[in-house]
Amino acid sequence: MSADRELDAAKITDPAMRAAYRRCRALNAEHGRTFYLATRLLPPDRRPAVHALYGFARWVDDIVDEVDDGRTAAQRAAELTAVEGLLEQGLRTGASDNPVISALLDTSGRYGIPRAHFEDFMSSMRMDLTVTDYPTWDDLARYVHGSAAVIGLQVLPVLGTTVPRAEAEPAAADLGVAFQLTNFLRDVGEDLDRGRVYLPADELAASGVDRDLLVWSRRTGRADQRVRDALAAQVARARRAYRAAEPGLRVLDPRSRPCVATAFRLYGRILDLVERADYDVLSRRVAVSQGRRLVVALPALARAAFAH
Template sequence: MTDRELDAAGISDPGLRAAYRQCRRLNARHGRTYFLATRLLPVARRPAVHALYGFARWADDIVDDLHSAASPADRAAALDGLAARLRDGLAGRPSEEPVVRALVDTAARYDIEHGHFTDFMASMRSDLVVTGYPTYDHLRRYMHGSAAVIGLQMLPVLGTVVPRAEAAPRAAALGVAFQLTNFLRDVGEDLDRGRVYLPEDLLAAHGVDRDLLAWSRLTGLPDRRITAALQNAAELTRAVYREAAPGIAQLDPVARPCIRTAFVLYGAILDAVADDGYRVLHRRAVVPRRRRAVVAVDGLVRVAAARARAAGPRQRYGAAAGPPGPVGAGGEPSAREGQVRKETV
């Protein structure tokens, strides 16, 4: 299946194919919800999504790996090295780092703004020194680089039926909603890393501080104040989902089932957290397999309908026609914002 995706995307260089395969493995291993949704995309676009995810995961692992013996200075040096290889790659100097090589190729094929990657790396760098956020505004500034830009990177790959700039705010909001969901689900794991991604003022409004979270994590005992704070965080997250939801209709119809499925599955994580009594400090909330299967089947039905509608010509912004070829290699040029293209699925 991997070869089919790479063939459809027009990726023929053996080294580049190997780089994309590594990104796909990272996606399949670490991003189960994201990977499942990606399976609903047209095959030619899947490698690009794997590349974006794979690079982000690689950087995140440098910062977050609890099993590594690396010191903070070692992690900072590793992250700086990755940032340098990324800069070189985006500047046209080849990189041997597989995740960088795949990312650079995807950025060229889909004309993704380089500033999105710079902002992402800045947020990853802050994770090495910042352990908490006084207010939601402070957290949103961090999430611009760690989450909103992920939605913006994805937008050219997904394609839109409106100009890209019009769809961008909703795409950014969806990236933030997904990350807020992860923050709520992973409160305990993040606390083990010395970080709290819930705004301090939100916690304080319910009488919660870091010491109380640490006590609950250590003892395994719940506390009604913590539960109330986590409920508040869930409500805040659902508000961001509502902000993002209209953006699904702005996407290319053949990409909508993928994003709708991710939207529903990530929202189901919030449901799982609530159903488990907000015990996220003590165990990881999991969406039941049956629920995941139902959502996946619905996505497949939507894909079939979208492909049937795609049989005729349509206008779309932001994604290349057919498998885009490497820039300067005689293939299809990268997509430019505002260009109207057609694609068969």
């Protein structure tokens, strides 16, 4: 379905606002292959809102994550501060000249998304400018709340629920955390290249692992049993988060369940691939193949069509 048909379904008629949502949709299509595929399973009228939420998150994440594009840390910090200013002004006035923030504000107003979720997200993104290690899980959990749990909470009103929203929020937050922990495991090598370790240092140390060993494994491409053991423990934590989130699938609006269930299965598949690679994620990046994504998505697409 074209972007125009989605916008028509969502009753977004203002030309400037339609252009803003198209920009967010393009960001989603460009950067989030698995996530974008899953959004195709949503009812058309809800897709623009998810694109707006993802587009904003992707934009901000790129500011702090693209560390090899010639910008200094000070320049990235200044860009993030500028976005924070635009967001604050938009939340205060209800409007913005920036297309991504304009679409975000429109979505927030339509679905009653609390501004605190966006503020918490920005706080975690600012941590990425200066924090490179997390001593304990509690330290990392504070980051993950803003970088992932609140994303689940932002999207939940768009998805809709069969129970009061508050009852579904814990599982939505858990699913955001599960997806984030999966990304940490998939991207541990790339994050290390950026100077970051999103794994609790004390838990790594329990397996005899420190940053130096991770750097050595990344540089040499050689696996180490201590690293395998440490990553296996983190895979187990991610699987616990998926188990905590799974009951939440049943209380989503039936029209949204195929989308979330597909994302649930595809992201969970990444953990399977990490295990199948014997936890060797420092010399390569595991990814779900396009064929596998389609195998999972096509039955869900049929269910989604029936639910509509």
